[in-house]
Amino acid sequence: MNNTYGRMDAAFAQSLVDIVAAELNKNVNILDDKGVIIASFSRERIGQVHESGAKMLGAGVVKEFYVTKEEECSLKGMRQGYNVPIMFENRCIGVIGITGDQKTAGPYARLAARFVEANVQSNAQQEKLVGALHEKEELRSVFLNKIIMVQEEERKRISRELHDETSQSLTSIIVGLRMLAEQVEDSKDKEKILKIRDLAVTTLEAVHHIAVELRPVLLDDLGLVAAAKKYIENYAKQYEISLHVDFSNLSRERFSPEVEITLYRILQEALTNIVKHAQATEVSVSLNKRQDKLMLMVQDNGVGFDTKMAESTHSRTCLGIYGMGERVALVEGNLTITSVIGQGTKLFVEIPLEEINNLDIVD
Structure with a gap:
């Protein structure tokens, strides 16, 4: 029939x-x-x-x-x-x-x-x-997209509050404690005040880190490339991993918010998984645009894993991979993960771009 x-x-x-x-x-x-x-x-x-x-x-x-x-x-x-x-x-x-x-x-x-x-x-x-x-699949995609949008908006709101309000309050406390320490003559009291100030500085750094993890200001203000570069820079400082970065053909070009947040979250998840599971010493990250496609590749020299076995389990790593696949599907892209035990893992994302979604910033 x-x-x-x-x-x-x-x-x-x-x-x-x-x-x-x-x-x-x-x-x-x-x-x-x-x-x-x-x-x-x-x-x-x-x-x-x-x-x-x-x-x-x-x-x-x-x-x-x-x-x-x-x-x-x-x-x-x-x-x-x-x-x-x-x-x-x-x-x-x-x-x-x-x-x-x-x-x-x-x-x-x-x-x-x-x-x-x-x-x-x-x-x-x-x-x-x-x-x-x-x-059902269409409705599921709509609901999933709505959930992700709500999550991202909430992340953005909390991140802004941490950055603009909490960070400013902590900065005021730090400055006040420093001034108070200068006015105190007793050395023991001054040492106690400075220790509290140091604790406030550490707390400020932690708040800043949380704010960036939730939603980097750079992502909204300057776009994917700037935010990804900054994230990779902080990542390299925090972990003893050699990073090779290639962002050729891209400078300050902007893309649709959906594409930018999708690739940023996938980069975040991929690099986090490498630290937690891969035991890698070298990581390569490339982000390139070719004609009407935007491509992200993250590759490491770590321990690798059995992709078929991972698909049949419910580990945190597999849930992360599943989440990445869901995000890519919502922007009509493709996600490919290849891995060989003892030879590392390669993640490749390809997302189609529409002319109307490309926003070039003019200096």
Whole structure:
């Protein structure tokens, strides 16, 4: 059957005709809902109008009918035989006819009609299920996108508050403690105040780190390239890993917010996984644009892992990989992860770009 809901496919109809005709040694025809022959053991009849069938279908009275010997002689292109309507959801979608006398041809015509109806019904149900599945996937993508957007907006809000309010308050405390320490003459009291000041400085650094992890200001203000470079710079300082970075063909170019946050989060997740699991000493990161595609590659020389086994488990790493795949799918991109145990891992992301989403900053 074809994918047209509730209609017969000519190829299927012809295969059924050939089987029935060979079994009965009779001519078999299948008509569409207009009375046109779409399948016949006599190939030359395909495309012709079956006058009796067309008349019955046109009258709107659906019923079985028999072409007699006399009608065969008087009607053009007709042959003696029994014809049975093919029904689908209370409407006639065609007719199947088998040549011969009424007693012999009738049961076979009814059986063949029921077979066609069952096949049409089966395919219609399959099409409904496929359609429902597509709708479910579309809704899932919409909801997932909404969830990610809400999460990112909340991250942005908290990050801004930490940066603008909490950080400023801590800075004021640090300055105040420093001034207080200068006014105190007792050395022990001064030492206590300076220790509190140092604790406030450490807290300020931790708050700044949390704010950047939640949502770097650079990402919103200057874009993906600036934010990614800064993240990699801090990453290299924090961990003893040799980093090779290639951001060729990109300077201050901007992309859609969805693409930028997607690639930034994937870079974040990939580099975090390397620290936690890979035991790598060298990491390569490249971000390039070629024609209408933006590509991110993160590769390490770590211990690697079995990708097939990872897919069947529910470890934190696998959830991270799953999350990356979900994010990439939402921007219609592709994510590929290849890994060999003892030889490292390579993550490659490719995202299509639209002209309208590219924003070039003019100096």
